[in-house]
Amino acid sequence: MSGPVLDIAHMLAGGLVLVSMMMLYQDRLYALLNVFALHSLILTLSVAWQAFVQDAPHLYVTAAIALLFKAIVIPVVLHHMIRQLGIHREIETVVGIGLTMLAGIGLIALATAVMLRVTPQADPLAREDLAFALSVLLLGLLIMVTRRNAVSQVVGFMSLENGLVLAATGAKGMPLVVEISVAFSILIAFIVIGVFLFRIRERFDTVDVRALDDFKGRRRK
Numbered sequence: 219m220s221g222p223v224l225d226i227a228h229m230l231a232g233g234l235v236l237v238s239m240m241m242l243y244q245d246r247l248y249a250l251l252n253v254f255a256l257h258s259l260i261l262t263l264s265v266a267w268q269a270f271v272q273d274a275p276h277l278y279v280t281a282a283i284a285l286l287f288k289a290i291v292i293p294v295v296l297h298h299m300i301r302q303l304g305i306h307r308e309i310e311t312v313v314g315i316g317l318t319m320l321a322g323i324g325l326i327a328l329a330t331a332v333m334l335r336v337t338p339q340a341d342p343l344a345r346e347d348l349a350f351a352l353s354v355l356l357l358g359l360l361i362m363v364t365r366r367n368a369v370s371q372v373v374g375f376m377s378l379e380n381g382l383v384l385a386a387t388g389a390k391g392m393p394l395v396v397e398i399s400v401a402f403s404i405l406i407a408f409i410v411i412g413v414f415l416f417r418i419r420e421r422f423d424t425v426d427v428r429a430l431d432d433f434k435g436r437r438r439k
Contacts, residue, residue, distance in 0.1 A: 219340035223271055224346075230264035231350035234325060234384060238357035238377060242322050245309050247300055247369055251293045254373050261380045268347075268387045284383065292376065296369060310366040318364050322357055329353040331377055347388030354381030 237257045244250040262285040298311030309316060333349035360376025362371045 227264070227267055227271065227344055228350075230260060230267055230390070231316045231347045231384060234264060234380065235350050235353045235357070238354050238361075239322055241324075241359065241361055241373065241377060242318050242364075243310075243315060245315065247309060247367070248297065249294050250309065250370055250373055251300075254377060255289050255293040256285055257377055257380060258292075261383060262289060262382060265387050280383065280387060284380075288376065288380070296372070300369065308350065309370050312364045312366065313425045318360065322360055323365075325356040325360060329356055344388050348385055351381045351385035351388060354378075354384060357381075 237253060237260060241250060241253050241257065244253055260280045264439040265277055265284060266410050269275065269281060291333065320370055329352035330349045333352050337345045337348060355378050359373030359376065361377060365371055365374065381404075
């Protein structure tokens, strides 16, 4: 496989990791949603490039789904939900942004070391892309566990799923029926999460997940 092909694939996958780090840095919801839209746009470009490199037309469907739902529909709907719910637009974190960024750098180093060590015989394109994909997945988990706001945790979940899509396409793709079923599962999950957010806001007048912990604590007493 030629150098420019690998370079472009790695640039796009590495860009996804970089934007994941940008999401860790955000402390306002609107900015976080805008960065997530960029995250999904880069995923779209990466999947489309993999479709071209692998000569796999069905991956263009995956790219179109990512562009439509993740780069456009989901960010727009979440913006609307924030306005409808009157959510406080600053993101409260469990630890400071500095420590979170350091943890993110550590996770990227861990993912790269582990994946390159366990796949020495793999195709170079798939090998590096899997390392990037694992980094994106771990950073998505980090966003979920270091944010107290339910909306930001939803964004972390969606970015985690972007990492799974990157891994699947980098490993020579997956059947089209699986991609479509995953897309519909994500859409259904997003609808359920939206209902859940409205119920939290209605019941506790906030979407800070600490309210749920406080409520469970009072119920046990």
